[in-house]
Amino acid sequence: MKYYLKEDYAYEKHAGSKARLDAEKIMIEAEYHPFFQNNDSNSITLTENDVLVLQFPLLWHSLKVLILTKLLKKRKFKAYLLIHDIESLRNRSIKSFQDVKYAILNFLQNKTVLERVDGIIAHNDKMKDVLVQLGIPEKKIISLEIFDYLIPCYEVKKTYEKSTVLLAGNFDIKKAKYARQLPDNPKFSIYGINFEEDNLPQNVHYNGAFSPEELPYYLEGGFGLVWDGDSPYTCSGMFGEYLKMNNPHKASLYLASGFPIIVWRQSALSDFVTKNNCGILVDSLFEIAERLDSISNDEYEVLIRNSKKIGDNIRNGYYLKIALEKCEGKR
Numbered sequence: 001m002k003y004y005l006k007e008d009y010a011y012e013k014h015a016g017s018k019a020r021l022d023a024e025k026i027m028i029e030a031e032y033h034p035f036f037q038n039n040d041s042n043s044i045t046l047t048e049n050d051v052l053v054l055q056f057p058l059l060w061h062s063l064k065v066l067i068l069t070k071l072l073k074k075r076k077f078k079a080y081l082l083i084h085d086i087e088s089l090r091n092r093s094i095k096s097f098q099d100v101k102y103a104i105l106n107f108l109q110n111k112t113v114l115e116r117v118d119g120i121i122a123h124n125d126k127m128k129d130v131l132v133q134l135g136i137p138e139k140k141i142i143s144l145e146i147f148d149y150l151i152p153c154y155e156v157k158k159t160y161e162k163s164t165v166l167l168a169g170n171f172d173i174k175k176a177k178y179a180r181q182l183p184d185n186p187k188f189s190i191y192g193i194n195f196e197e198d199n200l201p202q203n204v205h206y207n208g209a210f211s212p213e214e215l216p217y218y219l220e221g222g223f224g225l226v227w228d229g230d231s232p233y234t235c236s237g238m239f240g241e242y243l244k245m246n247n248p249h250k251a252s253l254y255l256a257s258g259f260p261i262i263v264w265r266q267s268a269l270s271d272f273v274t275k276n277n278c279g280i281l282v283d284s285l286f287e288i289a290e291r292l293d294s295i296s297n298d299e300y301e302v303l304i305r306n307s308k309k310i311g312d313n314i315r316n317g318y319y320l321k322i323a324l325e326k327c328e329g330k331r
Helices: 018-029 062-074 097-116 125-133 237-242 249-256 269-276 285-294 297-315 318-327
Strands: 002-005 033-035 051-056 078-083 119-122 141-143 164-170 187-193 204-206 223-226 261-264 279-282
Touching: 002 018, 018 033, 018 051, 018 318, 062 097, 078 097, 078 318, 119 125, 119 318, 125 141, 141 318, 164 249, 223 249, 223 285, 249 261, 249 297, 261 269, 269 279, 279 285, 279 297, 297 318
Parallel strands: 002 033, 002 051, 051 078, 078 119, 119 141, 164 187, 164 223, 187 204, 223 261, 261 279
Antiparallel strands: none
């Protein structure tokens, strides 16, 4: 039998649990069954013919993490890991002894789990390279390429405003300081939590916060922007640098909603965008206006067509299903 580890999630107006809930739904479509872990490791009944998929990082109390880690060490069944985030790779800003202690403990826990599974689904080839450098065997790492994003009752986007850039996410200043320094051109259409509405420039419009399920129906514009960090000139700082190896979930939101995307040229996602011709690459937010002006209507139609094709795959769970088949040796 094939199983996924069933988890509990909070419902909030950001994408924190959307990716994990979507993964569960996709695995159910792929004939995986929910598996409920409790505090009694002796109650585990998985056999050598079973498969268990874990979503990473693990979300429970440390005791349950410890139980699961022991379970992975003694197991006979196959275990696969779907990576959503690796905080120890993102948080490389060490400022105090406590930071050092936390980073070491976090890294050791991550590495223990990573080493004890049979297969790992990483975001992309850049993250795969980092894991190999950490000592994880290359042969057991699969690249997801991009996250899926399920949209029930999706309606095809019919109108676009090429000169308006969509920007969705959590705008906490610790994560998205750049959003307070947007250029005067083009227009920016903002969606998300922790965004200050006071004294906005004329080209910046805040449209409120919506749940991840509602948001696709409210997006209007021409391109979705994937950016993070401290500066509008380059993706810097802890969150900006992390774009060099991770797949932000907002990229999947935009593409699933039918929009081409704008990504940082040094980001891991730039390879996916180039390969599928579903957006443009920039080094700075101050390049965007000129780049949009240089795109002809015919070129823009090609980007839209390609984005819709990718979006259809994303809405149908294509990328996770293929990655799971690779883990199972079916591809």
